[in-house]
Amino acid sequence: MSVDTPLTLALPKGRLEEQVREHFAKAGIEYHFEKRKLVARDKDKRLEIFLVKNADLPTYVHHGIAGLGVCGEDVLYEAGVPLHRLKELPFGSTRMCLAGPKGASIDVSEQGLKVATKFTRFTRDYFHNQNIPVEMVKLNGSVELAPVLGLTPYIVDLVETGGTLKANNLEVLQELSSIRVHLVANPAYYKYHYREIEHFLEILEAAGDE
Amino acid sequence: MSVDTPLTLALPKGRLEEQVREHFAKAGIEYHFEKRKLVARDKDKRLEIFLVKNADLPTYVHHGIAGLGVCGEDVLYEAGVPLHRLKELPFGSTRMCLAGPKGASIDVSEQGLKVATKFTRFTRDYFHNQNIPVEMVKLNGSVELAPVLGLTPYIVDLVETGGTLKANNLEVLQELSSIRVHLVANPAYYKYHYREIEHFLEILEAAGDE
Numbered sequence: 001m002s003v004d005t006p007l008t009l010a011l012p013k014g015r016l017e018e019q020v021r022e023h024f025a026k027a028g029i030e031y032h033f034e035k036r037k038l039v040a041r042d043k044d045k046r047l048e049i050f051l052v053k054n055a056d057l058p059t060y061v062h063h064g065i066a067g068l069g070v071c072g073e074d075v076l077y078e079a080g081v082p083l084h085r086l087k088e089l090p091f092g093s094t095r096m097c098l099a100g101p102k103g104a105s106i107d108v109s110e111q112g113l114k115v116a117t118k119f120t121r122f123t124r125d126y127f128h129n130q131n132i133p134v135e136m137v138k139l140n141g142s143v144e145l146a147p148v149l150g151l152t153p154y155i156v157d158l159v160e161t162g163g164t165l166k167a168n169n170l171e172v173l174q175e176l177s178s179i180r181v182h183l184v185a186n187p188a189y190y191k192y193h194y195r196e197i198e199h200f201l202e203i204l205e206a207a208g209d210e
Numbered sequence: 211m212s213v214d215t216p217l218t219l220a221l222p223k224g225r226l227e228e229q230v231r232e233h234f235a236k237a238g239i240e241y242h243f244e245k246r247k248l249v250a251r252d253k254d255k256r257l258e259i260f261l262v263k264n265a266d267l268p269t270y271v272h273h274g275i276a277g278l279g280v281c282g283e284d285v286l287y288e289a290g291v292p293l294h295r296l297k298e299l300p301f302g303s304t305r306m307c308l309a310g311p312k313g314a315s316i317d318v319s320e321q322g323l324k325v326a327t328k329f330t331r332f333t334r335d336y337f338h339n340q341n342i343p344v345e346m347v348k349l350n351g352s353v354e355l356a357p358v359l360g361l362t363p364y365i366v367d368l369v370e371t372g373g374t375l376k377a378n379n380l381e382v383l384q385e386l387s388s389i390r391v392h393l394v395a396n397p398a399y400y401k402y403h404y405r406e407i408e409h410f411l412e413i414l415e416a417a418g419d420e
Contacts, residue, residue, distance in 0.1 A: 149260060
């Protein structure tokens, strides 16, 4: 990997970025964002790193602003842009679940399921593939409020500990899919920087994926 | 307004809710959310108040979960659901602006403008009405990064103080629209609760709109 042409990498702001930082450190890749800065280089100047909002990461990689990115399958699925998945990363995995009131049996009536979700693309495809009609209400946040306030009986959302569900008297009714975190690449970028990217992947492998 | 049938009102989490709270207090309407609770009544039990995410507020009012809501025109425009606008409120107004690099002249080339924005519906309609072709990249946050990273030369975004623009060497190139905050109602709810709502509006008027 040449020092004068660093690979460009987009990372999602927040907890996932912290996990990337820890993982990279194991491979000897260290970076530091100065206060209020959203662009940084790692100490060996192999990477130019951008911090962007999680949901916008595929957009930046798709447009080639960053050649590489770290992204959950949930966000990749909703973005629907063609990115190469280079490597599954050993952290940040979670579950996409159907949840509803505690003790509720799933009522797939003739009208089908009515769910609130941030993940409309995933939800539509999942239930359509099972021939279950699904009516969706798109929400941007606090999806667990929907059954509490009576907007929809069910929700489709990411569930980690289940603490938020429990606080709202909800529970997982069905796990729909595991969601993992991937290192992704813009396909054209991958083609033109194949060697440097493969070298970068080897360095990451050396971190010893759990 | 009957004590036993409170009006249902959705408020957006965050700064706007604080301004609502101050304004309502002038009219003698006081409410308090217990810790971690998102539903509250005012002290006279005239209102049942829900806290929801700003962008989801029109959805909750459209589906009748709350009969009334307080919402900025930016969010109303993007939601595109038919709500009655009952009253413009005397706070929270802001501006929707076209912004770009400092000193840039607006280059409406044959290809038109290329802008990043959260407000795709507003942006499309605004420029189409002026017969200016517009290419949009939808972002969910940190829109001011788009020109800095080279995603798009321009952005359309809400501008209050302009501090965020300045920090990224951007400036307002054109003010597109003022954005005001409205008290809105679900049309069916308004029809059935006309008297109570009119009484509520009178109480608010007494707060002395600046």
